[in-house]
Amino acid sequence: MSGKIVEILIAKDKKSVMQNVNEAVLEAGKGIFGDRYYDKDEEPQNEITLIEKEKVDSFNNEFNLTLQYSDFRRNIVISNCDLNTLVNKEFYIGNVLLKGLELCEPCESLADKTSKDILTGLENKAGLRACILKDGNISLSSQLEVS
Structure with a gap:
């Protein structure tokens, strides 16, 4: 399975607007450098989150x-990647192991900022929480590959 990055997004804090970046530094045990959760949370599921373009469009x-x-x-x-199949699986984005x-x-909170329909309309479709196992850089040209 192979997927293509469409956007990389970070926010400086929980209330900040998400900003597009062309590349990002991912650090194991810390998250995405410059993001609101970077090195601030001991919960590995907050290191990085992903969502499918096709699910948002639908x-x-x-x-x-x-x-x-x-x-x-x-x-x-x-x-072009079914993220639900990656629960409990290792995968790469570029040279970064997740x-x-x-x-x-x-x-x-997300429903309040967007639409109440999100609670039922995106149930089991709103993305994946992942932890970073190996540091590295990603960019818009990076591919997601299952290891």
Whole structure:
């Protein structure tokens, strides 16, 4: 399975707007350098989050919305990859080794910022929480490959 990065997003703090970046430094046990959760949380599931482009596009179409990928507050937007199959599996983005930990379900806070429809419309479709096992850099040209 191979996926392509569509966007890399970080926010300086929980209330900041997610910003697109062309590349990012990922550090094991810390997260994405410059992101709101970087080295601030001892919970590995907060190191990095991913969401599928196709799931966001489908949600927008189904509910007649125009939400941006950044509105979903995930770090990596990926295309052509079924993220649900990566729970408890190791995978690479570029040279960075990650492990899928759990699905990243939509929450009330996200629904308040976007649409209440997100709670049911993206159940089991809102992305993946992962931890970083090996440091490295990623860019928009990086591919996701299952190890």
